[in-house]
Amino acid sequence: MFHMRLFFFLASGVFLYGAVARAAEGGKDGEGWKSSRFWFSRPAEWKDTRPQKGTGDTSWAKDATPIGNGRIGALIYGGVGKDHLELTEISMWSGGFCSSEAKDKGPDSLKFGSYQPFGTLEITYPAADGMKDYRRELDVGRALASVSYSTGDVRYRREYFASIPHQVISMTVEGDKPRSVDAVFRLTTLHPQDRITSTAGGGRGMILIQGKLKNGLAYEGRIAILPKGGTVKASDGSVVVEKADSCRVLVSLATDYVLDAARNWKGESPRKRNDAVLARALKVPSGKMKRDHLLAYGKFYNRVSLDLGETEDATAGLSIDERLKKYKKAVNEGTECPDPDLEELIFNFGRYVIISSSQPGNLPANLQGLWNYSLIPPWDSDYHNNINIQMCYWGVEPANLPECYEPLVRYIREMAPAARRITRETAEFKAASGTPAPGWTSRTAQNIFGGQGFKWNKPASAWYALHLWEHYLFTLDRDYLKTTAYPMMKEICQFWESQLKVMNEGGSNFRTEDKKVTPEVVSRDLKDIRAGMLAAPMGWSPEHGPKEDGCAHDQQIVWELFHDTVQAAEVLDVDRAWRKELAAKRDLLVGPRVGEEGMLLEWMIDRKPGSGSWDPHHRHTSHLFAVYPGSQISPAKTPEWAEAARKSLLARGTTGDSRRSWTWAWRTNLWARFLNGRKAYEMIQGMIRYSMMDSLFTTHPPMQVDGTMGIVAGFAEMLLQSHTGRLHLLPALPGAWKDGSVRGLKARGNISVDMAWKDGRVTQFSLSSPAAQSVKVFFNGEEKTYALTPGVAVKEK
Template structure:
């Protein structure tokens, strides 16, 4: 497959932040604007957050809990919510927020102000942003990348003639007052040092080294000045007290190590590391690449006008993989609402971790897209949350185990965030996040990982062993919660959000108990707890179908105050859960379809991440045309010129959810088999994909033409049986619903690859025997 066409490119510099190009190595991020004379690279370091850790748990929650429950049971919703707003809020209400590191500014000197042949590009295949232009018959070139192995940002400036590079370089942090030092400590080394606000604020430090070839370098004040250079390499390092006792010393150490290498060595080290992840998989939808020579923003405009562009969809998919590699690597923090790319001191929703869908969605593509390592920061953060969540469980609810609400921050804070009744009092955040541990095991079959992860999963489940209460009908429900972030209507017209046993709660707990039970079996341990969970799981309420034929959102079939709400929480059991699927639960699948139709009818999917979730849901229902319709709508209505997702404003979860949705259309492995091409639309008539992962430790490569599978290769990392489901056309032309479904059982050996041999009886053969 052609790697060179995976790019975003533009004919002009970025007009604003939403047009700039993102680069990152998990910890250090940059947004490259590409201005010719006044370049701006907006900087982030993932641990620059306002303030230190705090205990925000409200001790009055436990004492007031019985009264709140009594109000709910008596139908006194308003009284329950008033008391909950006092007793269940965190004190203070808000968690810590993410901040930008600052800006790197480069003011270039050109002897002419006429520029031609401008091109700004993000090369997804190589992980580098480039800016090219001509001035007075001189070709100028900039390359910007962030190296994970060397932990630095590198900027390379070259010109086609000698002595033609001249600029002033400085660091900036806007109008903030928390900069303690900003100066050139050497003619070629510039620093910015400061501390975020609040008690125990984080100390941050940035160091920039300018390496000049054949030029003159001086410094005046807080500017480095370069004149008559042939080429320049700029190395930027950043560190904070979150990781290092002496951030300034760490920056010097990092820069010193990097400058011992040539630019070519820095580049090769970065390229080898980045491509070791990015090249694991590929996707090509069709063979029409005629639009490669059209700028990305114009291609997006043409798509909005109704033109087909399958290759842009492939690019969008690869952009999602690029973003995950760039903002979530081992030893970094997890991807926030904006990945690592944020330019505001007080960003929307604090640019932290919203864990009632958004953080989870960030990691939906991690396993299926062969980027398991990028999942690790979430697991590390969950361990941090466990310590805080045990306190929250005990202080607020008098329960064992650990819990979290709908947000967390750099310190793993688990107390409620803000006081927004439809969202804040929802103790399911840790439970949902813990399911990612099980998902990682399902894809990797890493029993050593599961042995450690099980204790986290168990602690999340243990909270609900204590928290669940029994109804008069003998069912177990959560006594106090919400359906994020929706509101119901009582028959008297009163609105409410606080409730008992909303459907999403029960579905998440069902999935968590199921995962813990299966993990206990795999590890052959903890038999008494397994038996207890099995008993409790059997007492959870079954999914209910409401008066509109929809999956019921609440324990009572209330009317919705907002039928087109962005959250579709009650379909967790469809995706990312596994309770609903068209074959085993057809009645629930029909109700799920009805739920989606109602949401969309009333304006649902109006935020980028919500539209992305809808893609995944339609894919699970094997409704390829509807899934594709929503892929197009995501690009048309919720995608910015630089392909960032637009909530609005920018949130990265829609990018990751969209990438995961496209993968879900190509392969599904949640229902005890590997279903190939379960939801491809008519438009995806032919294509090829390699490197997709399936549960059970399998890696898939396949090609299809005229909607029919023409090549299939399966690599088995751990051996075992592999159940394959795919369709074979028995007619010459594409005829939906007239395909014949094939199921094959493949008995695999560890680390062996198999290919499908076509014939009268389709069969698999080991590559070693073929």
């Protein structure tokens, strides 16, 4: 049971508890179950056929239950006669280092490679005649999955979790009658080179899988079967348990990969790792392992709780598929807030996925987070850096999960040497003299061996730099800034200093691949360009429009890079002369431009809808980077640009190509930055209506976790903003959430924020920070300044 934390009084004198604390009540006697648990009345759909690359097949993840500890994970299908656990290990990758734009098809045939499934644990049970009362549940408040049902006179229950401290997947099977557990455990694999063996002895069974991919990656998996009572024997790679009272299963998976470029990605043998992991885990009683798991997971999850209103028990008690159907029907019929606890659950599930697929010391979450079902997953389940990996980490800091940010920072650092090499070998980045470009950037797709593929995303490293800086802003970790973030930010700036194009008066040296842009068009549209202004040459507004100079996406990202790096240098008081030069270059960048129709331009040329050069309803909103996640444009500081950006977003619409999971998440954040809670809320509802599967994973299609993780930032941005130098409480609160509370959100400046509101107005809040600082807070239409002292919470009632 979780520790219940009281965090402040309501004005009425009634105690207010966070949603997570309420979940500790358990069952339907408490309230937290409505926003932390969801269940199915049937097993997940299992298919023996595997989706192939580019098919957009989402069936494998549409209703399966995910668990993970940042390194190993499982999708649970929960069958009665046969259960399937699809096992994954985050470093199970084919391919290797490469720098080619082309990608061949087929597993292990392309140099880039792809994320690989580890294997499938199949558990066969006796025929379940007369099965009834089936329930498959995921409790995201405790990171516990379960399956229960009755057959004959026995009630069976299975419980699953992925332990962070013990680095194993734990599964327990039990019946409520003695000697009622019979099961056959078998491991299957899609890799023909794998060797699978089984042994039994001393009342235990073990399944061992060993293999090596074509790229030399060695891997090993061990499944320990530990029945209580009964008999256990090994047979042809399987383990058979008969007439046990219960059975405990521990899964340990490992490869010899290490996220360390200096070691050429090779770490200790998987056998050595599994030896150590299982030696420790087998000594831990099941009850203690579960308690350790709850404590370790709760350390992350319990930092934040959200209460947006109360859902009726009858609605909250529905199976998740029926609950989603009811929600969608109500929204279609115009009901404003049919199930606020479901919306809280979406926020909480997003945090669950973050915690489960991004833990310190591991690789960051990939396009599918931690989970996979195919040898050739869509887009190789890689690290896409033109929005996707960035979006996965937008909500991590606001949701008070700074440790979960570490894998991204480490990934950026370790990929830099390979990216530096590829960048310096690329002709288009070299100076006219043939001198290689300093610094580095990347192609759009990245793997775990420094390899790159698809088109160049020239601002990729500059966008990464924003994440490096944001981690400092949220933590105020000066040592991190000095030793990790600033050196990388400076090097990325040096790359862009070498690349920027000095424009002629009137843009006479403007270049584009768009054949429809004539000298007359250039003369008309770029007449305001002054000699000496700077433009990013021949960029792309991913994945939209022509390749040409000065597209808004590139200009805004480079502006953010220079601006943030100048601030970082000022914090550290270093490079005074250079930072002054950098600030001057920032100010010479061609800035945001407003077209004749009053919209923010995506390119320097004022293209019109229907011209054939652009799609006004495109899924990407690359030209609005300066609004979110950047900070160049805001209603308070740049109202004219903000209004033009708002019109541009409104013109994008929410139909057709715009109905993508990650698109909803980005637009939720954008509308929140425009201080429009109604539109931000519509984006959340749109994601649920059009892009959410019964598993609560979101689909592009296919399944991707960027929307699932990114929507966490959307919720946070609607409730708290801190990017303009002050805290803004409830900046984009929709009418549907007129009464509520939140505890533990994090603002820049390493400030923790608790608050409650009624009828859309803040009734009270509490601020705390380990750093002494003065902070401006805007709430209920007024601004006040507060002095924060370490260890002392400032409260306003």
